[in-house]
Amino acid sequence: xxxxxxxxxxxxxxxxxxxxxxxxxxxxxxxxxxxxxxxxxxxxxxxxxxxxxxxxxxxxxxxxxxxxxxxxxxxxxxxxxxxxxxxxxxxxxxxxxxxxxxxxxxxxxxxxxxxxxxxxxxxxxxxxxxxxxxxxxxxxxxxxxxxxxxxxxxxxxxxxxxxxxxxxxxxxxxxxxxxxxxxxxxxxxxxxxxxxxxxxxxxxxxxxxxxxxxxxxxxxxxxxxxxxxxxxxxxxxxxxxxxxxxxxxxxxxxxxxxxxxxxxxxxxxxxxxxxxxxxxxxxxxxxxxxxxxxxxxxxx
Amino acid sequence: xxxxxxxxxxxxxxxxxxxxxxxxxxxxxxxxxxxxxxxxxxxxxxxxxxxxxxxxxxxxxxxxxxxxxxxxxxxxxxxxxxxxxxxxxxxxxxxxxxxxxxxxxxxxxxxxxxxxxxxxxxxxxxxxxxxxxxxxxxxxxxxxxxxxxxxxxxxxxxxxxxxxxxxxxxxxxxxxxxxxxxxxxxxxxxxxxxxxxxxxxxxxxxxxxxxxxxxxxxxxxxxxxxxxxxxxxxxxxxxxxxxxxxxxxxxxxxxxxxxxxxxxxxxxxxxxxxxxxxxxxxxxxxxxxxxxxxxxxxxx
Amino acid sequence: xxxxxxxxxxxxxxxxxxxxxxxxxxxxxxxxxxxxxxxxxxxxxxxxxxxxxxxxxxxxxxxxxxxxxxxxxxxxxxxxxxxxxxxxxxxxxxxxxxxxxxxxxxxxxxxxxxxxxxxxxxxxxxxxxxxxxxxxxxxxxxxxxxxxxxxxxxxxxxxxxxxxxxxxxxxxxxxxxxxxxxxxxxxxxxxxxxxxxxxxxxxxxxxxxxxxxxxxxxxxxxxxxxxxxxxxxxxxxxxxxxxxxxxxxxxxxxxxxxxxxxxxxxxxxxxxxxxxxxxxxxxxxxxxxxxxxxxxxxxx
Numbered sequence: 084x085x086x087x088x089x090x091x092x093x094x095x096x097x098x099x100x101x102x103x104x105x106x107x108x109x110x111x112x113x114x115x116x117x118x119x120x121x122x123x124x125x126x127x128x129x130x131x132x133x134x135x136x137x138x139x140x141x142x143x144x145x146x147x148x149x150x151x152x153x154x155x156x157x158x159x160x161x162x163x164x165x166x167x168x169x170x171x172x173x174x175x176x177x178x179x180x181x182x183x184x185x186x187x188x189x190x191x192x193x194x195x196x197x198x199x200x201x202x203x204x205x206x207x208x209x210x211x212x213x214x215x216x217x218x219x220x221x222x223x224x225x226x227x228x229x230x231x232x233x234x235x236x237x238x239x240x241x242x243x244x245x246x247x248x249x250x251x252x253x254x255x256x257x258x259x260x261x262x263x264x265x266x267x268x269x270x271x272x273x274x275x276x277x278x279x280x281x282x283x284x285x286x287x288x289x290x291x292x293x294x295x296x297x298x299x300x301x302x303x304x305x306x307x308x309x310x311x312x313x314x315x316x317x318x319x320x321x322x323x324x325x326x327x328x329x330x331x332x333x334x335x336x337x338x339x340x341x342x343x344x345x346x347x348x349x350x351x352x353x354x355x356x357x358x359x360x361x362x363x364x365x366x367x368x369x370x371x372x373x374x375x376x377x378x379x380x381x382x383x
Numbered sequence: 384x385x386x387x388x389x390x391x392x393x394x395x396x397x398x399x400x401x402x403x404x405x406x407x408x409x410x411x412x413x414x415x416x417x418x419x420x421x422x423x424x425x426x427x428x429x430x431x432x433x434x435x436x437x438x439x440x441x442x443x444x445x446x447x448x449x450x451x452x453x454x455x456x457x458x459x460x461x462x463x464x465x466x467x468x469x470x471x472x473x474x475x476x477x478x479x480x481x482x483x484x485x486x487x488x489x490x491x492x493x494x495x496x497x498x499x500x501x502x503x504x505x506x507x508x509x510x511x512x513x514x515x516x517x518x519x520x521x522x523x524x525x526x527x528x529x530x531x532x533x534x535x536x537x538x539x540x541x542x543x544x545x546x547x548x549x550x551x552x553x554x555x556x557x558x559x560x561x562x563x564x565x566x567x568x569x570x571x572x573x574x575x576x577x578x579x580x581x582x583x584x585x586x587x588x589x590x591x592x593x594x595x596x597x598x599x600x601x602x603x604x605x606x607x608x609x610x611x612x613x614x615x616x617x618x619x620x621x622x623x624x625x626x627x628x629x630x631x632x633x634x635x636x637x638x639x640x641x642x643x644x645x646x647x648x649x650x651x652x653x654x655x656x657x658x659x660x661x662x663x664x665x666x667x668x669x670x671x672x673x674x675x676x677x678x679x680x681x682x683x
Numbered sequence: 684x685x686x687x688x689x690x691x692x693x694x695x696x697x698x699x700x701x702x703x704x705x706x707x708x709x710x711x712x713x714x715x716x717x718x719x720x721x722x723x724x725x726x727x728x729x730x731x732x733x734x735x736x737x738x739x740x741x742x743x744x745x746x747x748x749x750x751x752x753x754x755x756x757x758x759x760x761x762x763x764x765x766x767x768x769x770x771x772x773x774x775x776x777x778x779x780x781x782x783x784x785x786x787x788x789x790x791x792x793x794x795x796x797x798x799x800x801x802x803x804x805x806x807x808x809x810x811x812x813x814x815x816x817x818x819x820x821x822x823x824x825x826x827x828x829x830x831x832x833x834x835x836x837x838x839x840x841x842x843x844x845x846x847x848x849x850x851x852x853x854x855x856x857x858x859x860x861x862x863x864x865x866x867x868x869x870x871x872x873x874x875x876x877x878x879x880x881x882x883x884x885x886x887x888x889x890x891x892x893x894x895x896x897x898x899x900x901x902x903x904x905x906x907x908x909x910x911x912x913x914x915x916x917x918x919x920x921x922x923x924x925x926x927x928x929x930x931x932x933x934x935x936x937x938x939x940x941x942x943x944x945x946x947x948x949x950x951x952x953x954x955x956x957x958x959x960x961x962x963x964x965x966x967x968x969x970x971x972x973x974x975x976x977x978x979x980x981x982x983x
Contacts, residue, residue, distance in 0.1 A: 225589060247589065248582040261928045261936055272939035278580040280878040280903025281940070282848040288936055289825060289847065289925060292907070301601065301901065303580025307592070325589060328561045329671045335658055336561055336588055339572035340581070342654070343647070347943070354942070358935055371929045525889060547889065548882040578880040601901065603880025607892070625889060628861045629971045635958055636861055636888060639872035640881070642954070643947070 128156040130180065131163045136326030138167040143180035150179050151189035152237055154211030161218040168222060173330045175222065176322050177245065178229040184254065187236020188212070190263070190376055197363055198373075205363030212237065213356035216269050219244040220348045225337050227325070229318045230254040230296075230305070240269025242304060243278055244348070246337060249321070250296045250305045251314040259291030264372045266358045273351040278303045428456040430480065431463045436626030438467040443480035450479050451489035452537055454511035461518040468522060473630045475522065476622050477545065478529040484554065487536020488512070490563075490676055497663055498673075505663035512537065513656035516569050519544040520648045525637050527625070529618045530554040530596075530605070540569025542604060543578055544648070546637060549621070550596045550605045551614040559591030564672045566658045573651040578603045728756040730780065731763045736926030738767040743780035750779050751789035752837055754811030761818040768822060773930045775822065776922050777845065778829040784854065787836020788812070790863075790976055797963055798973075805963035812837065813956040816869050819844040820948045825925070825937050829918045830854040830896075830905070840869025842904060843878055844948070846937060849921070850896040850905045851914040859891030864972045866958045873951040878903045 128146055132139040140163050142150040167175050179185060196204040219226070219241055226245040232253050234242065239256045242248050258275070260267050267275075267288050275284035279302050286292040299305040309317045325333070362368035428446055432439040440463050442450040467475050479485060496504040519526070519541055526545040532553050534542065539556045542548050558575070560567050567575075567588050575584035579602050586592040599605040609617045625633070662668035728746055732739040740763050742750040767775050779785060796804040819826070819841055826845040832853050834842065839856045842848050858875070860867050867875075867888050875884035879902050886892040899905040909917045925933070962968035 225585070243581055246581065246585045261925070261932050264929050264932055266932055266936050267939055272936070273943060274581075276940055278582075281843055281846065281874075282878075282906040283903060285825070285846045285937075285940065286906040288940065289928075289933070290921060302903070303583060303602070306582040306586040321590060325561070328589075329564050329668070331668065332561050332564055332566055332662070332671070333589070335662075336566050336572070339567055339651075339655060339658065340576055340585065340588065343573060343651070351939075351943070355939060358939065362932070362935075368929070368931065371932070525885070543881055546881065546885045574881075578882075603883060603902070606882040606886040621890060625861070628889075629864050629968070631968065632861050632864055632866055632962070632971070633889070635962075636866050636872070639867055639951075639955060639958065640876055640885065640888065643873060643951070 126159050126163065129159050129163060131166070133170070133172070134176075134326075135323075136172060137174045137176055137322055138163075138170065138172040139176045139178070140164075140167070141178050141180050142185055147189045147192065149183040149186035149233075150181065150238070151186045151192070152215075153189045153192045154208055157211050157215035161215055164218045164222055168224065172224065173326050173328070173333055174225040174227060174322070176227050176229065176318070178318070179231055182232045182253075184230045184232050184234040185238025186233065187238045187240075188268075194373060194376055197369060201366075201369060202364055205360050209356045209360035209363065212268055212359065213352055216241065216244070216352045216356075217349065220270070220345060220352065223334055223337065225325070225333050227318070227322055229314070231311075231314065233257070236260070236263075237269050240267070240271035240275075243274035244270060246340075248305045249314075249318050250299065250308050251311045252296050252308055253311045254296040254299075254305075254308075256287075256294040256296075256299050256304060257291060258287050261289045262291040262375075264368070264375045266355065266362060268355050268359060270348050270351045270355065272355060273348065426459050426463065429459050429463060431466070433470070433472070434476075434626075435623075436472060437474045437476055437622055438463075438470065438472040439476045439478070440464075440467070441478050441480050442485055447489045447492065449483040449486035449533075450481065450538070451486045451492070452515070453489045453492045454508055457511050457515035461515055464518045464522055468524065472524065473626050473628070473633050474525040474527060474622070476527050476529065476618070478618070479531055482532045482553075484530045484532050484534040485538025486533065487538045487540075488568075494673065494676055497669060501666075501669060502664055505660050509656045509660035509663065512568055512659065513652055516541065516544070516652045516656075517649065520570070520645060520652065523634055523637065525625070525633050527618070527622055529614070531611075531614065533557070536560070536563075537569045539604075540567070540571035540574075543574035544570060546640075548605045549614075549618050550599065550608050551611045552596055552608055553611045554596040554599070554605075554608075556587075556594040556596075556599045556604060557591060558587050561589045562591040562675075564668070564675045566655065566662060568655050568659060570648050570651045570655065572655060573648065726759050726763065729759050729763060731766070733770070733772070734776075734926075735923075736772060737774045737776055737922055738763075738770065738772040739776045739778070740764075740767070741778050741780050742785055747789045747792065749783040749786035749833075750781065750838070751786045751792070752815075753789045753792045754808055757811050757815035761815055764818045764822055768824065772824065773926050773928070773933050774825040774827060774922070776827045776829065776918070778918070779831055782832045782853075784830045784832050784834040785838025786833065787838045787840075788868075794973065794976055797969060801966075801969060802964055805960050809956045809960035809963065812868055812959065813952055816841065816844070816952045816956075817949065820870070820945060820952065823934055823937065825933050827918070827922055827925070829914070831911075831914065833857070836860070836863075837869050839904075840867070840871035840875075843874035844870060846940075848905045849914075849918050850899065850908050851911045852896055852908055853911045854896040854899075854905075854908075856887075856894040856896075856899050856904060857891060858887050861889045862891040862975075864968070864975045866955065866962060868955050868959060870948050870951045870955065872955060873948065 128144040130141040130143050140160065144150045144156055147153055147156065193208065196208065225247065227247045227249065228242060228245040230248065230250040232251070233255050235257050239258050258267070258271055271288065275287060279287070283292070283302060287294070294302070294304065296305060296308045300308045428444040430441040430443050440460065444450045444456055447453055447456065493508065496508065525547065527547045527549065528542060528545040530548065530550040532551070533555050535557050539558050558567070558571055571588065575587060579587070583592070583602060587594070594602070594604065596605060596608045600608045728744040730741040730743045740760065744750045744756055747753055747756065793808065796808065825847065827847045827849065828842060828845040830848065830850040832851070833855050835857050839858050858867070858871055871888065875887060879887070883892070883902060887894070894902070894904065896905060896908045900908045
């Protein structure tokens with residue numbers, strides 16, 4: 084029971100993990116074969132595969148480390164969600180290439196832009212987050228998400244906006260917002276207390292408490308945990324079976340489950356992004372963020 | 384971690400279970416003694432016992448297998464609930480005779496009726512479900528439910544509408560709605576995400592994920608799990624102790640706990656049944672249901 | 684799996700625990716040093732320490748056993764909360780001196796007063812509870828609560844109104860309202876079903892089901908459990924780290940997490956206290972309470 088305020092060694096841990104697992108063969112091959120396919124070349128930081136009955140979006144960032152999110156990458160995901168909502172796919176599978184699912188907002192990008200033009204960039208980035216999160220809230224077909232490794236910050240916060248969350252034993256989850264001097268995003272201020280109970284949710288949001296895949300599963304954030312070696316196959320097997328269901332039943336079932344939450348989630352999303360914008364456009368909020376992040380950079 | 388999409392071998396599993404446990408002595412004797420009692424002869428598919436301080440309703444279907452529900456059986460339960468709400472009992476105990484608690488809607492009944500007169504029967508059956516579920520939502524005294532064996536579909540969905548859920552180690556829970564080409568019922572589209580978290584709830588509703596008694600307990604669907612051999616005694620001991628409480632305190636406590644949910648649940652129930660009616664009255668929805676169920680019949 | 688309706692041997696258990704752990708060194712010393720500090724002498728049944736970045740309130744009742752709550756003690760806590768909301772502390776730490784966190788409402792006080800003047804005292808005590816609970820609902824800075832031992836009745840019910848709940852392995856939780864012939868208080872009729880699921884919440888509220896620290900943690904009432912020997916240090920370490928965060932981020936994060944709950948909780952609190960007042964001012968409700976509590980006194 085050592086002090087688990089993961090915000091402190093966030094980036095170094097992730098980097099170490101990345102190094103140790105460079106040879107994650109399955110996804111690398113997948114990426115290769117996908118990149119051959121010309122219809123997928125419209126995206127730079129994600130890969131989109133049209134499969135039989137479902138669309139597969141893979142986070143595969145070329146412009147950030149560890150699948151960190153920038154406004155540009157979030158826009159690509161939104162575009163892919165928009166395409167998938169209109170085509171004949173019955174559901175969406177979201178996963179990641181590499182050993183990290185998503186490390187959340189790209190902080191070096193954030194520092195760079197906010198130092199440049201605090202007022203303009205705080206609005207632009209907050210709106211990018213808002214629209215990204217909104218795209219998940221409004222997506223009508225079931226979203227299955229497969230978490231192969233760490234999911235941090237916004238990368239963890241959006242999971243309750245997806246419908247089924249399958250995780251590899253190697254996955255872990257952390258949203259150290261307060262530690263990084265940020266307020267919650269991705270509707271986590273609402274969905275985390277709802278799912279995990281207020282006590283654990285706040286420990287995650289305020290103290291950066293890290294959840295293992297098993298903990299996240301036993302507390303309701305994750306549907307089921309699988310062994311890393313067969314993770315992709317297990318997920319594919321299940322997704323294909325789901326995709327054999329009737330499209331109407333899938334969409335109407337999701338509509339029933341989500342209808343009571345949708346408008347509430349949209350409000351939360353607006354409020355959270357409004358708060359981030361305020362924080363980033365105030366010199367005090369920004370100083371506190373900068374001094375924290377710069378300490379971390381020197382530390383690493 | 385084999386593929387647990389239980390919809391596929393639902394009926395055969397249940398049947399096998401039934402065969403293996405035919406000699407469930409306690410309940411058989413109970414039934415015998417109850418059947419002697421002339422005041423209980425008004426019901427055909429349930430047994431109702433007036434006990435000291437509480438009413439005991441036992442599912443004991445003569446007209447369906449494995450305590451499956453038909454509109455007629457649901458009407459009997461409603462009638463018994465109505466009686467219990469008016470008499471001097473302080474609470475209700477719901478359990479089942481045999482080794483299956485309730486296998487949900489009777490699909491052979493469903494196919495038979497819908498093939499006959501799709502338009503009329505879809506309305507009649509959907510309304511029977513709606514009124515059955517509504518009777519649970521509106522019941523003012525505490526409902527204790529004792530789950531001796533499998534609880535499937537509607538038989539599992541109504542559990543969050545009850546107040547205390549005690550389960551035998553032999554119980555298990557499954558709501559494979561999408562697998563069977565149905566949308567959720569019994570308010571499960573609302574109560575399951577609320578209790579289990581959206582990730583596990585959707586895995587149950589979309590993929591037919593099966594929960595053991597222990598899993599259901601650790602995730603909040605069940606209050607406590609007991610050994611099968613002493614299950615009935617443990618339940619009776621506790622119910623009698625509850626029945627020694629003040630009737631006013633019991634009813635007002637339930638009123639406080641439920642008041643924030645009641646109107647929401649009634650809306651959900653309406654929506655869910657509306658959706659089932661639409662599905663059953665559309666030729667496409669019906670075809671998809673029929674082709675699935677017929678495959679299962681041939682498979683068995 | 685013996686019958687765990689803890690209402691029956693509530694006080695004797697707590698007393699035994701108290702005797703066995705009289706030499707709880709850490710807190711005794713703490714108390715001593717605190718008592719020296721003149722600024723803390725304004726309170727009789729609580730100790731308030733101004734620490735660097737946070738306020739520490741310790742329940743330490745001189746006028747009741749086992750940190751039981753009377754209207755006077757609840758008023759002291761409210762006063763301390765009010766002070767802490769106005770000063771420069773970033774968060775609040777709530778804990779207890781001794782081996783019991785809080786044994787809930789003081790029943791001997793309750794009997795004494797209600798026997799005297801049922802009408803007047805039922806209003807006064809119900810309003811004291813209402814205002815005490817309201818002070819927690821409305822407190823804007825994060826509240827961390829450290830549970831060193833048993834938390835009963837109102838002492839357990841208020842935990843979901845706090846933000847982070849750390850518990851010692853020795854802590855346990857029980858709200859045997861119906862057993863004691865009372866209706867729920869402290870918003871537990873709303874927060875317990877929300878966090879624990881309706882099945883377990885009702886087992887606690889109706890049957891006095893007792894939760895160990897580990898159970899409470901796995902079900903979401905508690906954030907994390909620590910070994911008793913290092914409990915205080917672990918809590919202090921974490922609270923100090925939280926207190927190093929930006930005050931704005933802490934308060935705004937709490938505001939986001941709580942904003943959707945606040946008005947609902949205030950309604951629940953009003954309703955619950957209204958119900959208790961009704962119960963206590965009716966001769967029937969009072970008789971039932973008295974006969975139960977007197978039995979217990981003779982039993983002990």
